[in-house]
Amino acid sequence: MxxxxxxxxxxxxxxxxxxxxxxxxxxxxxxxxxxxxxxxxxxxxxxxxxxxxxxxxxxxxxxxxxxxxxxxxxxxxxxxxxxxxxxxxxxxxxxxxxxxxxxxxxxxxxxxxxxxxxxxxxxxxxxxxxxxxxxxxxxxxxxxxxxxxxxxxxxxxxxxxxxxxxxxxxxxxxxxxxDVIGCELGGAVKNVIALAYGVATAMGLGDNTKATLITRGLAETLRLGVALGADPLTFAGLAGLGDLVATCSSPFSRNRTFGEHLGRGETLEEAQTSTRQTAEGVKSCLGIRDLARKHGVDMPITEQVERICHEGVAPKVAMLALMNRELQHEVR
CATH class of the missing domain: 3.40.50.720 (NAD(P)-binding Rossmann-like Domain)
Structure with missing residues (x-):
């Protein structure tokens, strides 16, 4: 071959x-x-x-x-x-x-x-x-x-x-x-969640915060995937949880590293200069946000990552916005 x-x-x-x-x-x-x-x-x-x-x-x-x-x-x-x-x-x-x-x-x-x-x-x-x-x-x-x-x-x-x-x-x-749909969405959305994970890491936030971001990030991915016709079980596998954990936790992850620069207060342009590599989540967060809105899917972490990257919102402000959302049932 x-x-x-x-x-x-x-x-x-x-x-x-x-x-x-x-x-x-x-x-x-x-x-x-x-x-x-x-x-x-x-x-x-x-x-x-x-x-x-x-x-x-x-x-x-x-x-x-x-x-x-x-x-x-x-x-x-x-x-x-x-x-x-x-x-x-x-x-x-x-x-x-x-x-x-x-x-x-x-x-x-x-x-x-x-x-x-x-x-x-x-x-x-x-x-x-x-x-x-x-x-x-x-x-x-x-x-x-x-x-x-x-x-x-x-x-x-x-x-x-x-x-x-x-x-x-x-x-x-x-x-x-x-399940091509589920596998692709898992790979795309995890980059956005890894940006949030990197921001939290640079802010000095602990394992409770990081575990919450991974878990609720997976929930966002699952909601969008189901709306697009993906198999929910895909997100419990390598293309979902596996890729998400690796990309969030590894220092080799471009998206996590880029998020750390943003979490230290750098602008998007400064972070791009510092990393000198493509962090797919920076651009994809816009497309994923638009895709979610088109299908009526709530993706609050993705929304806040987009605000940090493209609207200049301070990470602390974005974190407060996530914590102050209306209370709800976990699996909805």
Whole structure:
């Protein structure tokens, strides 16, 4: 089997290593030629993992068509808000029955569509060809080959099983799921909750607060998922609770780290300068908020994260707004 990984960021690089270690030949597309050359000639990604040698099965190019042509599995690992524009340029190179694998965890701002919906709409492929990989998969730990699990979701179970086999490495155990909606929402909303968790951490708040944010954040995700037709059980699994806990608790989490900068009183622009990496939750909180309002779903933590990020509301003010909400039954 041959695979293309479009995107040489941290997770794209780690996923390319997983594919290679599982026995697949991989071509990584890097936006910059110098990165592609380093991966191809020196076997390292200088921007993210300069100390880790990549497997010999991996090569790289700065030409997307070269990576895609002949690939049975095409992995999309670009920032969520750039997917539509990139894929429109790449679609002509796709093989007729290639599986399109989404590693992206976001909601498109202009449309409030999930990434799999954007892929189908932009490429014209059937939804059954789109596979979502999600779960507690922090790239630095994957690169260290620490044991982890993930979810391979597709409405076509046979295709999910084929991709599952292609990403089964000694240190990564994939599970299949047919609930694409639930798996994608779990991956998108957890980034927003992790921002809140980071804010709370920087404010010096304790474990009671953090446990509350994780639990009530999961409740928000579940409410939105059910409204969109997801299976509630998905949110108790790796794509829901598992990914949420990892992204909130890990210092490797971009979203948690970004939230910590906001919690220390930095503006959005200052936090972006400090972190120098994409925190998907910063943009996705707008799309998720709009999606929730469209479906009449109450998501108070998401609302307050959006206010902190995009309206300049102080974290203490946002926390008070959450604590002063009208009292209600827990499971409603």
């Amino acid at each position: 041959r695979a293309a990984v479009l995107g040489a960021g941290s997770w794209g690089t780690a996923f390319a290593k997983v594919l290679a270690d599982a026995g697949t030949d991989v071509t990584v597309w890097a936006r910059r030629e110098e990165v592609a050359a380093s991966i191809r000639d020196r076997r390292v990604n200088p921007d993210y993992f300069p100390q880790t040698r990549l497997p010999d099965r991996i090569t790289a190019t700065a030409h997307a068509g070269e990576a895609i042509t002949g690939a049975e599995v095409v992995v999309l690992a670009v920032p969520s808000q750039t997917l539509r524009g990139n894929l429109a340029e790449w679609v002509r190179h796709l093989e007729p029955d290639a599986s399109l694998v989404s590693l992206m965890k976001g909601i498109e701002l202009s449309t409030t569509k999930r990434m799999s919906e954007v892929i189908v709409e932009t490429s014209g492929v059937a939804a059954e060809r789109v596979v979502v990989v999600t779960g507690p998969n922090l790239a630095p730990e994957i690169m260290l080959e620490q044991p982890a699990a993930t979810v391979v979701a597709c409405t076509d179970l046979d295709r999910a099983k084929a991709v599952q086999k292609a990403v089964t490495a000694p240190y990564l155990r994939p599970y299949t799921n047919t």
